[in-house]
Amino acid sequence: MSFLPISINITNKKILILGAGKVAARKVKHLLPFTSNITVVAPEISDEMKQFSEVDIIESAYDKKYLEGAFLVYACTDNTEVNDQIICEAEEAGKLCNRVDKGPESHFHSPAIIETEDMVVAVNTKDRDIRKMVAFKNELKEHIDEKIELQKQKVNQKGKVYLVGFGPGNPDLLTKKGEKLLQQADAIFYDDLLDADALSKYPGEKTYVGKRRDNHSKEQSEINDILLKAAQEEKMVVRLKGGDPLIFGRGGEERLYLEKNGVEVEIIPGISSAIAAAAYANIPLTHRGISSSVAFGTAHGKNSYKILESDTSVYYMGAKNIKEIAQKYLDKNYPADYPVGLVHKASLPDQEVIKTNITEIAEGRVEIKSPVISIFGNTVEYERELRKRTE
Numbered sequence: 524m525s526f527l528p529i530s531i532n533i534t535n536k537k538i539l540i541l542g543a544g545k546v547a548a549r550k551v552k553h554l555l556p557f558t559s560n561i562t563v564v565a566p567e568i569s570d571e572m573k574q575f576s577e578v579d580i581i582e583s584a585y586d587k588k589y590l591e592g593a594f595l596v597y598a599c600t601d602n603t604e605v606n607d608q609i610i611c612e613a614e615e616a617g618k619l620c621n622r623v624d625k626g627p628e629s630h631f632h633s634p635a636i637i638e639t640e641d642m643v644v645a646v647n648t649k650d651r652d653i654r655k656m657v658a659f660k661n662e663l664k665e666h667i668d669e670k671i672e673l674q675k676q677k678v679n680q681k682g683k684v685y686l687v688g689f690g691p692g693n694p695d696l697l698t699k700k701g702e703k704l705l706q707q708a709d710a711i712f713y714d715d716l717l718d719a720d721a722l723s724k725y726p727g728e729k730t731y732v733g734k735r736r737d738n739h740s741k742e743q744s745e746i747n748d749i750l751l752k753a754a755q756e757e758k759m760v761v762r763l764k765g766g767d768p769l770i771f772g773r774g775g776e777e778r779l780y781l782e783k784n785g786v787e788v789e790i791i792p793g794i795s796s797a798i799a800a801a802a803y804a805n806i807p808l809t810h811r812g813i814s815s816s817v818a819f820g821t822a823h824g825k826n827s828y829k830i831l832e833s834d835t836s837v838y839y840m841g842a843k844n845i846k847e848i849a850q851k852y853l854d855k856n857y858p859a860d861y862p863v864g865l866v867h868k869a870s871l872p873d874q875e876v877i878k879t880n881i882t883e884i885a886e887g888r889v890e891i892k893s894p895v896i897s898i899f900g901n902t903v904e905y906e907r908e909l910r911k912r913t914e
């Protein structure tokens with residue numbers, strides 16, 4: 524690239540525009556925010572050009588004498604020979620000249636410009652392809668606008684806590700809103716995410732407050748206090764949870780505690796692992812004619828879980844208790860081959876799906892790995908079920 528990108532202060536410098544058609548008028552419009560010392564010389568002046576009352580307009584054919592005192596010259600006539608003459612004479616007079624008809628022969632180019640409140644971004648392409656410049660400029664502008672909007676929001680978000688659902692573990696399933704908040708957060712408190720490495724790209728300070736790793740268990744009250752303290756320090760806080768914050772995520776408790784202590788809270792939903800597990804294992808949670816209800820429950824806590832009596836029943840947690848749950852279905856006279864889908868690490872590269880039934884599970888013939896989502900119901904084998912019904 525032979526053109527050096529620089530920015531020049533042209534306030535009060537005389538800018539000479541030769542020509543007064545559409546292109547010249549565009550140049551004037553482009554230059555006016557930077558200087559009011561613009562002279563236009565042309566034998567005929569377009570109506571568009573006449574609208575610029577602040578411009579010095581001279582109705583005359585080009586003459587070398589007009590170059591005098593000019594800091595920059597724009598050859599915008601529709602006559603190639605005249606433009607040739609202008610650039611030659613400008614060069615002789617030691618003036619920098621831009622010609623609109625033969626860009627590469629110019630002494631300088633004007634880049635495409637994106638202006639924000641406190642920034643001017645200039646865009647140049649190596650081959651001066653105007654379409655590329657405009658496309659890139661538009662893309663960049665969108666990006667810059669988004670960044671500025673984020674910055675503005677951030678100022679208002681100090682001292683606020685966002686309970687954000689991370690989804691089932693695969694970072695691609697994080698919502699756009701969740702991603703934006705993570706980028707802006709001063710402090711991120713996360714628990715047992717299945718892909719915690721995905722957090723390394725976010726600049727905020729990251730603190731693990733999970734309940735499993737190293738057998739170190741943080742009490743919920745301790746987590747509540749940590750969140751409160753960070754918010755009181757005027758940080759923008761993201762409390763990141765696997766799946767959705769309001770499904771076995773204790774999001775409700777955290778919200779109540781923080782709001783009681785005067786902290787604003789916003790909850791951003793995430794894809795719950797049950798929803799992801801169903802999708803990735805091709806198990807409809809409802810299906811016309813087979814299942815018209817679905818219930819979500821926990822298999823955790825030996826005596827506290829209960830069998831869900833829904834067409835489709837989905838159990839979170841408690842991999843150890845699935846065997847016992849399957850037995851309870853048998854005790855309730857569900858068919859011996861009542862289908863069960865087990866989805867381990869849904870959405871992740873090492874996901875495993877097992878389609879089995881309550882008898883095999885109750886007899887301990889199926890290995891159940893944690894974390895697992897267990898789906899009980901005929902939709903687990905819905906294709907088989909549909910075939911049976913048409914036979």
Ligand SMILES: C[S@@+](CC[C@H](N)C(=O)[O-])C[C@H]1O[C@@H](n2cnc3c(N)ncnc32)[C@H](O)[C@@H]1O
Binds near residue numbers: 692794841
């Ligand atoms: C404390 S609960 C949190 C649930 C979470 N809030 C949600 O909406 O998915 C943890 C349980 O979610 C389930 N789980 C979370 N991620 C999972 C995944 N990727 N695959 C299978 N099960 C998952 C497991 O049953 C695990 O024991």
